[in-house]
Amino acid sequence: MTSTYEARDASAQQDRGTRRADALMDEDLAGIDEGLGGGYRSNDYDGDQYDRSDRASLRRVTGLSTELQDVTEVEYRQLRLERVVLVGVWTDGTVEEAENSLAELAALAETAGSEVLDGVIQRRDRPDPATYIGSGKARELRDIVEATGADTVVCDGELSPGQLIHLEDVVKVKVVDRTALILDIFAQHAKSREGKAQVSLAQMQYMLPRLRGWGASLSRQMGGGGGSSAGGGGGMATRGPGETKIETDRRRIREKMAKLRREIADMKKGRDTKRQERRRNQVPSVAIAGYTNAGKSSLLNRLTGAGVLVENSLFATLDPTVRRAETPGGRVYTLADTVGFVRHLPHHLVEAFRSTMEEVADADLILHVVDGAHPEPEAQLAAVREVIVEVDAQNVREIVVVNKADAADPEVLARLLRREPHAIAVSARTGQGIEELLRLIEEELPHPAVEVNVLVPYTRGDLVSRVHQDGELLSEEHTGDGTLLRALVLPELAAELRRVVPVVQPV
Numbered sequence: 001m002t003s004t005y006e007a008r009d010a011s012a013q014q015d016r017g018t019r020r021a022d023a024l025m026d027e028d029l030a031g032i033d034e035g036l037g038g039g040y041r042s043n044d045y046d047g048d049q050y051d052r053s054d055r056a057s058l059r060r061v062t063g064l065s066t067e068l069q070d071v072t073e074v075e076y077r078q079l080r081l082e083r084v085v086l087v088g089v090w091t092d093g094t095v096e097e098a099e100n101s102l103a104e105l106a107a108l109a110e111t112a113g114s115e116v117l118d119g120v121i122q123r124r125d126r127p128d129p130a131t132y133i134g135s136g137k138a139r140e141l142r143d144i145v146e147a148t149g150a151d152t153v154v155c156d157g158e159l160s161p162g163q164l165i166h167l168e169d170v171v172k173v174k175v176v177d178r179t180a181l182i183l184d185i186f187a188q189h190a191k192s193r194e195g196k197a198q199v200s201l202a203q204m205q206y207m208l209p210r211l212r213g214w215g216a217s218l219s220r221q222m223g224g225g226g227g228s229s230a231g232g233g234g235g236m237a238t239r240g241p242g243e244t245k246i247e248t249d250r251r252r253i254r255e256k257m258a259k260l261r262r263e264i265a266d267m268k269k270g271r272d273t274k275r276q277e278r279r280r281n282q283v284p285s286v287a288i289a290g291y292t293n294a295g296k297s298s299l300l301n302r303l304t305g306a307g308v309l310v311e312n313s314l315f316a317t318l319d320p321t322v323r324r325a326e327t328p329g330g331r332v333y334t335l336a337d338t339v340g341f342v343r344h345l346p347h348h349l350v351e352a353f354r355s356t357m358e359e360v361a362d363a364d365l366i367l368h369v370v371d372g373a374h375p376e377p378e379a380q381l382a383a384v385r386e387v388i389v390e391v392d393a394q395n396v397r398e399i400v401v402v403n404k405a406d407a408a409d410p411e412v413l414a415r416l417l418r419r420e421p422h423a424i425a426v427s428a429r430t431g432q433g434i435e436e437l438l439r440l441i442e443e444e445l446p447h448p449a450v451e452v453n454v455l456v457p458y459t460r461g462d463l464v465s466r467v468h469q470d471g472e473l474l475s476e477e478h479t480g481d482g483t484l485l486r487a488l489v490l491p492e493l494a495a496e497l498r499r500v501v502p503v504v505q506p507v
């Protein structure tokens with residue numbers, strides 16, 4: 001395609017008004033090498049290798065697929081494995097913050113399977129209402145796109161449908177925003193039926209107001225889609241009287257969304273039942289939450305040997321994993337890994353994943369993991385807390401776990417520990433601080449309320465083990481007549497103990 005714009009003095013202006021951020025990616029790539037290298041993989045962290053290869057192959061082949069399941073997949077499929085140029089508008093804060101944001105966008109784009117060719121930031125009071133970046137800068141961007149051979153521009157924000165169209169008109173390649181990118185990653189990573197349904201719902205919600213802009217590609221797909229497997233074949237046949245093409249699309253998407261909502265509600269029931277069961281058995285629950293790539297899954301693996309996929313990519317984990325764990329004193333609790341958070345997490349996603357995030361709201365304790373080696377850990381903490389409030393989990397007790405202590409600057413660690421009164425520095429990789437964390441979890445778990453002082457005959461070993469698992473042992477002594485136990489237990493167990501074993505009078 002030939003350009004309608006000339007490249008006159010573009011480069012001079014570029015250096016003045018637009019900052020390139022391409023070198024920012026180097027750091028991230030170094031991280032990947034490190035993650036795959038050496039001793040780290042030799043222990044039990046390697047549980048989920050299928051996962052890893054599945055994911056890689058998924059990324060490789062989807063771009064080739066021409067068969068669409070559904071109209072709503074059109075744009076998302078096309079996003080993958082593309083050559084992209086990033087663009088951000090820098091409205092406030094320092095230049096480092098702006099560059100970090102673009103570096104994060106680069107990591108997101110790579111995670112989605114794209115190749116990042118270049119990145120530019122424009123300083124403006126606010127994004128241009130018509131074209132996001134100013135129109136002059138948009139033309140410079142067009143030159144960069146041409147020079148690099150990019151086929152997609154990714155904007156670091158959520159653009160209105162109009163902005164997407166107008167910017168596309170200028171740069172002459174597809175323009176997507178941060179929200180679409182995150183939705184795409186979620187779509188690639190969702191594995192469970194529930195996760196997939198939640199992502200589809202969020203994608204459709206995002207698409208609905210944007211259908212106009214993407215009408216061209218939709219009609220192309222719908223027109224040629226006679227053999228398509230889903231949606232009744234598309235085209236004229238499904239159109240009601242007097243409905244335009246776009247109205248038909250909207251109606252079909254709305255119908256699908258309603259169906260998805262019902263399905264999600266049904267699946268939620270199943271999970272609620274399981275959770276209620278755990279509640280009834282009064283097993284305390286701990287949820288690991290935190291920014292994406294902070295090391296949540298690594299920490300779960302380190303604490304329980306769960307073998308959950310660990311990857312130096314964003315949103316490696318989408319399906320909550322719940323594992324059984326034990327305190328040093330032998331008390332059993334559940335430990336749940338959760339979806340990572342990110343700045344400007346699309347609202348539709350928070351909404352769609354609400355039921356999954358209830359895992360966090362419903363926990364007795366949150367381990368809020370933050371990457372101590374990240375350039376802006378405080379910003380990560382703040383972003384995660386915003387979501388915690390949004391899912392109504394702000395009253396749950398929290399331990400801030402500053403992870404990657406092995407790689408972090410000691411001064412940053414000290415600063416975080418000063419700022420966060422209830423924090424601990426650990427390394428999921430080396431094991432540093434993990435024992436202390438386990439003790440801290442034990443302290444913070446809700447304590448059973450009833451103190452018992454009983455002599456359990458040796459024939460009732462089962463009761464002794466239940467006291468170990470569910471209660472808190474204060475003292476234990478083996479006597480001629482049985483095990484003498486002093487412990488804190490839940491009311492049910494206390495009643496049972498009193499029924500079957502002689503009560504020892506306090507001396």
Ligand SMILES: Nc1nc2c(ncn2[C@@H]2O[C@H](COP(=O)(O)OP(=O)(O)OP(=O)(O)O)[C@@H](O)[C@H]2O)c(=O)[nH]1
Pocket residue numbers: 035290291292293294295296297298299309310311312313314315316317318339340341403404405406407426427428429430
């Ligand atoms: N240096 C160092 N790297 C770590 C540590 N813990 C985790 N990592 C690395 O950080 C990256 C992300 O780890 P994950 O456990 O997948 O992070 P996560 O928070 O589960 O990420 P998502 O599921 O993508 O949100 C991986 O490359 C890990 O190897 C640590 O203590 N030190």
Ligand SMILES: [Mg+2]
Pocket residue numbers: 296297298309310316317
């Ligand atoms: Mg994870």
